[in-house]
Amino acid sequence: MVATEISPARRSRPPLSLPPGAWRLALPLVVLAVLFAVLIAIHPRGLAVASMTPWANQAVTLAFVAVGQFFVVVTRGLDLSIGAVLALSNALASELVSGTPVEIAVGVVAVLAVGCLCGAINGAAVVFGRIQPIVATLATGAIYTGLALIVRPTPGGDVDEALSDMLTYETFGFFPTSLILLFAVVYLVWWPLSRTVLGRSLYAIGSNESAAFMSGLNPKRARLLAHVLAGFFAACGGLFLAFQTLSGDASVGFSYTLNSIAAVVIGGASLAGGVGTVIGVIAGAYLLRTISTIMIFTGLPPMAQPLFEGLVLLAAVSVGAIEMITSRNKLKVLR
Template sequence: MSDTNHTADLSGKSVAFAAREREGHTTVTDLLKSITRAIPGPLLGLILVCIVFSWLSPYFLTTRNFINIFSQVSEIGIMAAGAALVILIGGIDLSVGAVLAVSLMVNAWLYRDFGVPFALSTLIGLGVGALVGFVNGVLSTYGRIQPFVATLATMSACSGIALFVTNGGPVTGFPDWFTNLATLRVFGIPLEMIILVAVYLCVAFWLNFRPMGRALYAIGGNEEVARLSGIDTRKVKVLVYVIAGLLAALAGLILGARLDSAHPTAGIADLLSVIAVVVIGGASLAGGSGGMFGTFIGLLIIGVLRNGMALLNVSPNLQPVVIGVAIILAVMLDRRSQH
């Protein structure tokens, strides 16, 4: 009888121990899942990519290399900030790269061929970018043209103008003070990196703390409901396209200072990278979701991938393939973290 009781006690203890083990295992698993879900998909992807490249290359995880990454993607990042705003309201801007080219070419053309003071020609170049953005906004709102079609048309027109004003040739010989900006450092930090971060902070503040900025989410979610709520949707949308054009022109200035020249095709090849940055950052092409933090993380993912593959001597022909795979993985991680 005592043996039977003893066996029963051991059996009960074993079951209780196994239950505690299963409970502990479930708790740890759930904790890991909750932590993973708490980290945004793009940020998780960035961490994983950095870990991989840090293991593969001893030159990756250095301060100098990280500064290089920011410098290499500064103009793409500034264009992406404007493109993210456009996508947030449910639009699309295919002209950002062409706006960069035409604003920079007009700036250089006025300075070289007409003797316009460079400071003034720079302001005119920025104005050209804002004007193209205004045209995009008017065509897609008051003109009731699909943003894809409207910005495709302005992209073609801007590309043609950039080639026409200088017969397709580059313009060189900018003032020394301008080109020196590309190498200027403030407390060891490149000026273009400071400008990039400042743009994102300003846009993020506007999106999160200003009524018109918050209105972008309402318009992207449901434009008709936003209009019935008293938001002047047309005015806001035009303003967003103007901001996107102005930021593209600003990106052109950074690129021109770095290269000490203006090329009529500069920036045009960056369109896909700009859209990829926004999409990797978690923004929905349908509008209504996204933000500057996600876009900035998407920018870093693109920059780290390009830099890391260059350090590993990966063929430039294979780099777009790797970036394409990274886009898919980042989006999948983001979707998973939302469930």
């Protein structure tokens, strides 16, 4: 594109419009802001510490898992085992994260390491085994679920309460610590990475793998990295869930897998790869959980809640459809 050339289309654009890609980030943020306002308006306690901390805490686990899912989705993959990795790390956390401070620290590191290992196995099956990500992670997911059930056959276990209190209450007496934790972990991992060639190649291979390869990027290494990141963030989610519930449960996985995909799509990423932002995905996770909270407070009959959740999900993913229907050139919408 020549920067000096001003096309008629460009001139006629209304002053408030954003570049095309920005809507993908702006839309979930705006919708989340609106839903947040609605929640405060109808919440019996309004904007108070007692209402904000639970709101922040309830979506942290899903946000971690969704961020992990996002890194795989952006490379044009999909991780169906991510809920199982969450369940396995949650079960392990309920065994390992208690006792002396040293034991706790070792336990946390061990849980995160197992998450990364699960991700690495997924990555190896995809990269070296040449199995499609969907089916590879479907199979490994069954294995991880089995392992989680062996570690923790029935919900229970023991998690350090002091650390749990620290992470699930407020910092400075008003700001939810869980939000700080979420953004700190994501920032510390992704910010340095996004400035390296390897980090950028995640987007590049998702956008056009052959072009990325011919530009000297390493698709194998990038794909492996994406799966390890997914495992790592799933383990973060599993740990946080353990701190939140003070126990482990091997059966929590599958709904997190499905909701993480939903959060990623609602957060503006494309399942076709190469598109999306971490912030958008976190907003997507909060969006889903905020809707559920709002439904509880609006006094909707409990029996109608699953229906409304489903309808909201459909409505959210259909937003992009308007462009498809109104598009005059059919070839633009076909792949």
